[in-house]
Every structure is written in structure tokens, then in C-alpha cells.
Amino acid sequence: MKDSEKISILQHLIQIESVNDHEEQVADYIAALFAPYGQQVQITKVPFAKGRVNLVVTMGNGNGTHLGFSGHMDVVDPGNVEKWEHAPFGGEVDEASNKLFGRGASDMKSGLAAAVIVMLELLESNTPVQGQIKLLATVGEETGEYGAHVLTQAGYADDLDGLIITEPHMDGIITSCKGVIDYQVTSVGVPAHSSRPDMGVNAIDNLIQFYLAVKQLMAQHQEENPKLGKMTHSIDIIEGGKQVNSVPDFAMLKGNIRSIPEYSNEQIFADIQAIVAKLNASDPQMKLAVKFIYPEVPIINGENQLTKLAQEISPKYFAKTLPVESSSGANDGSEFVQAQKDFPIILVGPGNNSSHGYDEYVDLDQYLTSIQYLADVAQQFVGIAKTAKVEA
Ligand SMILES: [Zn+2]
Structure with missing residues (x-):
């Protein structure tokens, strides 16, 4: 040709x-x-x-x-x-x-x-x-x-x-x-006037608990693959609240993980789900849910x-x-x-x-x-x- x-x-x-x-x-x-x-x-x-x-x-x-x-x-x-x-x-x-x-x-x-x-x-x-x-x-x-x-x-x-x-x-x-996992965690609260936050459930406060827990989890994983190096984790989107005089009833974050075989996608799914389950169980006002978006294996x-x-x-x-x-x-x-x-x-x-x-x-x-x-x-x-x- x-x-x-x-x-x-x-x-x-x-x-x-x-x-x-x-x-x-x-x-x-x-x-x-x-x-x-x-x-x-x-x-x-x-x-x-x-x-x-x-x-x-x-x-x-x-x-x-x-x-x-x-x-x-x-x-x-x-x-x-x-x-x-x-x-x-x-x-x-x-x-x-x-x-x-x-x-x-x-x-x-x-x-x-x-x-x-x-x-x-x-x-x-x-x-x-x-x-x-x-x-x-x-x-x-x-x-x-x-x-x-x-x-x-x-x-x-x-x-x-x-x-x-x-x-x-x-x-x-x-x-x-590397593998790729995008995930989204949502937090549902109860709206109230900000002068009476005790009447509502602050969705941002609850989401932050997940944020801190997942950061701690990922920091523990320092395994290194000889070809790919270390897994990485980054929370890149966070949204919540509409106005400063209302307790937010919704908040959401999205994170991105680049995975390696030493810390498998399956284990990551299980660990993140465990954090959500544990937090939800710890407080009846905690309503967190996680979703994984098009995960890919290494x-x-x-x-x-x-x-x-x-x-x-x-x-x-x-x-x-x-x-x-x-x-x-x-x-x-x-x-x-x-x-x-x-x-x-x-x-x-x-x-x-x-x-x-x-x-x-x-x-x-x-x-x-x-x-x-x-x-x-x-x-x-x-x-x-x-x-x-x-x-x-
Ligand atoms: Zn391409």
C-alpha cells in the first residue's frame, strides 16, 4: 500500500x-x-x-x-x-x-x-x-x-x-x-436551620469522618510493586451544602486509586466498604453509601x-x-x-x-x-x- x-x-x-x-x-x-x-x-x-x-x-x-x-x-x-x-x-x-x-x-x-x-x-x-x-x-x-x-x-x-x-x-x-478505581461516597443528612443544628444531621460532618478514615487506611498501604511502584490514592471532588444558614442534608466525595497487585482491587473494595459499614453502624444518624465506578485491574x-x-x-x-x-x-x-x-x-x-x-x-x-x-x-x-x- x-x-x-x-x-x-x-x-x-x-x-x-x-x-x-x-x-x-x-x-x-x-x-x-x-x-x-x-x-x-x-x-x-x-x-x-x-x-x-x-x-x-x-x-x-x-x-x-x-x-x-x-x-x-x-x-x-x-x-x-x-x-x-x-x-x-x-x-x-x-x-x-x-x-x-x-x-x-x-x-x-x-x-x-x-x-x-x-x-x-x-x-x-x-x-x-x-x-x-x-x-x-x-x-x-x-x-x-x-x-x-x-x-x-x-x-x-x-x-x-x-x-x-x-x-x-x-x-x-x-x-x-496500574489498575484504576474511581469511587464515590455520598452522605445523607437531615436539613435544619443553622441556628438549631441539633435539629438536623450534618451530612458534611459525617462525610468528613469517612474522609479521615479512608486517608488513614490508604496511608497504611506502602506496599511496593517492583514494576509499578506504590499504589496511589487521591480524593479529587468534594461537594456539600447549599447555603450558610442551612445544615447540609447532602455531601459527596470522589476518590481515585491507582492500584497494584500487592493491594488488590478486591481488597480495596472490601476495605472501603468496611469503613462505610463501620461508620454507619457507629451512629444511627450516619447514612453513608459507596459506589465504585468502572474499576480496572492492574x-x-x-x-x-x-x-x-x-x-x-x-x-x-x-x-x-x-x-x-x-x-x-x-x-x-x-x-x-x-x-x-x-x-x-x-x-x-x-x-x-x-x-x-x-x-x-x-x-x-x-x-x-x-x-x-x-x-x-x-x-x-x-x-x-x-x-x-x-x-x-
Ligand atoms: Zn487511548
């Missing part, structure tokens, strides 16, 4: 405004790219909601090694459009800097396009695939990994021997990620063939051997890691720190090189090159 075509595919993807929705249009566009190879691929749409479908494209003969490629089709909101120099959904190319601009240029329509193009090029060149390559394109990654959850629950990842998530990261290969990969291969091949395409790295961010991998079978998950793909910002961009040289690199990793992992030689 010509470079101009590879760039045009990325432009098309960016021009579809899949801001936390409308992923079906992205899925349809990708499915249409594979349509000419209808005999050699299996295309499946896996719905999540109206207008929001995951896409699974499988190629190969099903024997041997199975490699997955995954990318999310949603993007975040462009924010204040006035602050963009390039139209957020234009996919404009600046020839001078060789950059392509637009929401998703980095996170992660370039990575999605790269995975799609690796597969298209194998089909185009009629390369026999002994194993299997499977594209898992997802919905709703940015707001809770819904799509990856649906695909994993439905068993689409159960046959994989390795998964490459082409999220924007080209300085290294991410093989471990990912840890030991030594494995996919990481080894991705590292070994890297100096051919980049100035150095890509180092193994870790991340404290959430991604679809936290869902796929819950598949029936254990397999390595790595994150590597085109993009940069402009993700989610104004004038998000991808460097086109990097984009095109990443396609060659990912193709090489894929071919060696599923053994295409070897098989082709044996058959010849």
Missing part, C-alpha cells in the same frame, strides 16, 4: 467524529476496507449500544499462534474548538512539519489505522498466515473500557497468545499498568515471547532498542487481561504527548515507520515468514 493511502485512511478515521459515541461509523469504514478480502477475513460487529459497535476482524487459518491487535475507536471531546489552529476533525497535513492534525491523531486513530493497515497489507500481498491475526476495535475506552469489557465477556480474547494495543507510546514498550507481564520479539526487532526501525516500561494510566488491556487464557499484553504504537490536547497531531514519519515495525512484529510472532519459506 502506498504511503499516501495509509495517510488517507488515517484522515478518514479522524474525520469521523466519534467523540464518546458513533463508533459504528468507524467500524463501518474499517469493515469496508476489509470487504474486498471477504473470502479471507471474518468480519463481526459486536454491539454495545445504539450507534456504538465493536469490530472484530480475523484473518489466517486458525492454526498456530494467535495475535491480537487492539485499538479504541472513540476519541475525547475536542474542548474549546477556538483554541485549535487546525480543524479538530479535518485531518489536515502540515507539509512543512510533516504532521497530521486532528482529535485522535495521536490517541489513537493512528494506532488503530496502523493495526488495520498491517492486516490489509498482508491480505494485499497474499501472504499466507499460518496462525491468526485478529483486530479488536473497541468502543468507549476513554470513558470506561466498555467495548473491551463486552468483547472479553463474549470470549473474543480467549484464543489469543499475545495482544498488542497500539495506544500512543513509541519511546518504549509498556508491559505493566496488568503485569512477566518475561514473554511477544515482549522479547517487540524489543529485538525495534532497533531496525528506531534509533534504539525500545525499553520495557510501565504506565499508571488505564486502558483496554485491563479488560482483556480478564480473558479465560493468560497471554502477554503490550502497549506500543504511534503518537505522542499531544493526546487529548489542542492541535493533537501525529508525526507522519513515525506513523509510517510504526506500521512497518508492527507488521514485522506480527509476522514474526505468528510465524508467517517462516511458514512461507517452508511452503516455497
Whole structure:
């Protein structure tokens, strides 16, 4: 495939405004790219909601090694459009800097396009695939990994021997990620005039008791993971009360935890629930409730063939051997890691720190090189090159 075509595919993807929705249009566009190879691929749409479908494209003969490629089709909101120099959904190319601009240029329509193009090029060149390559394109990654959850629950990842998530990261290969837990605690009180606080129940006072207890709990957990470091906890939203002459009858806080295997998500849920139960039991006027929002488990990969291969091949395409790295961010991998079978998950793909910002961009040289690199990793992992030689 010509470079101009590879760039045009990325432009098309960016021009579809899949801001936390409308992923079906992205899925349809990708499915249409594979349509000419209808005999050699299996295309499946896996719905999540109206207008929001995951896409699974499988190629190969099903024997041997199975490699997955995954990318999310949603993007975040462009924010204040006035602050963009390039139209957020234009996919404009600046020839001078060789950059392509637009929401998703980095996170992660370039990575999605790269995975799609690796597969298209194998089909185009009629390369026999002994194993299997499977594209898992997802919905709703940015707001809770819904799509990856649906695909994993439905068993689409159960046959994989390795998964490459082409999220924007080209300085290294991410093989471990912290888990994420967002939680919300609400406190319900009884309103009264502030001149007679004894007539009411102050929801803020009660919420503060939880605040202090959870801070104390989290401070006790200094376990350290050799790859991920320590768990972190931060209370980031607190609300309560409406006017200064009324005892507040409602207060709420939200906290964010980045978890490590040494202090598991299950244990964290249990410990926070225990605090709430204990406080509620301690005082009949205490009415606290906790809710966990889209928790994600940590990912840890030991030594494995996919990481080894991705590292070994890297100096051919980049100035150095890509180092193994870790991340404290959430991604679809936290869902796929819950598949029936254990397999390595790595994150590597085109993009940069402009993700989610104004004038998000991808460097086109990097984009095109990443396609060659990912193709090489894929071919060696599923053994295409070897098989082709044996058959010849
Ligand atoms: Zn992303």
C-alpha cells in the first residue's frame, strides 16, 4: 500500500467524529476496507449500544499462534474548538512539519489505522498466515473500557497468545499498568436551620469522618510493586451544602486509586466498604453509601515471547532498542487481561504527548515507520515468514 493511502485512511478515521459515541461509523469504514478480502477475513460487529459497535476482524487459518491487535475507536471531546489552529476533525497535513492534525491523531486513530493497515497489507500481498491475526476495535475506552469489557465477556480474547494495543507510546514498550478505581461516597443528612443544628444531621460532618478514615487506611498501604511502584490514592471532588444558614442534608466525595497487585482491587473494595459499614453502624444518624465506578485491574507481564520479539526487532526501525516500561494510566488491556487464557499484553504504537490536547497531531514519519515495525512484529510472532519459506 502506498504511503499516501495509509495517510488517507488515517484522515478518514479522524474525520469521523466519534467523540464518546458513533463508533459504528468507524467500524463501518474499517469493515469496508476489509470487504474486498471477504473470502479471507471474518468480519463481526459486536454491539454495545445504539450507534456504538465493536469490530472484530480475523484473518489466517486458525492454526498456530494467535495475535491480537487492539485499538479504541472513540476519541475525547475536542474542548474549546477556538483554541485549535487546525480543524479538530479535518485531518489536515502540515507539509512543512510533516504532521497530521486532528482529535485522535495521536490517541489513537493512528494506532488503530496502523493495526488495520498491517492486516490489509498482508491480505494485499497474499501472504499466507499460518496462525491468526485478529483486530479488536473497541468502543468507549476513554470513558470506561466498555467495548473491551463486552468483547472479553463474549470470549473474543480467549484464543489469543499475545495482544498488542497500539495506544500512543513509541519511546518504549509498556508491559505493566496500574489498575484504576474511581469511587464515590455520598452522605445523607437531615436539613435544619443553622441556628438549631441539633435539629438536623450534618451530612458534611459525617462525610468528613469517612474522609479521615479512608486517608488513614490508604496511608497504611506502602506496599511496593517492583514494576509499578506504590499504589496511589487521591480524593479529587468534594461537594456539600447549599447555603450558610442551612445544615447540609447532602455531601459527596470522589476518590481515585491507582492500584497494584500487592493491594488488590478486591481488597480495596472490601476495605472501603468496611469503613462505610463501620461508620454507619457507629451512629444511627450516619447514612453513608459507596459506589465504585468502572474499576480496572492492574496488568503485569512477566518475561514473554511477544515482549522479547517487540524489543529485538525495534532497533531496525528506531534509533534504539525500545525499553520495557510501565504506565499508571488505564486502558483496554485491563479488560482483556480478564480473558479465560493468560497471554502477554503490550502497549506500543504511534503518537505522542499531544493526546487529548489542542492541535493533537501525529508525526507522519513515525506513523509510517510504526506500521512497518508492527507488521514485522506480527509476522514474526505468528510465524508467517517462516511458514512461507517452508511452503516455497
Ligand atoms: Zn487511548
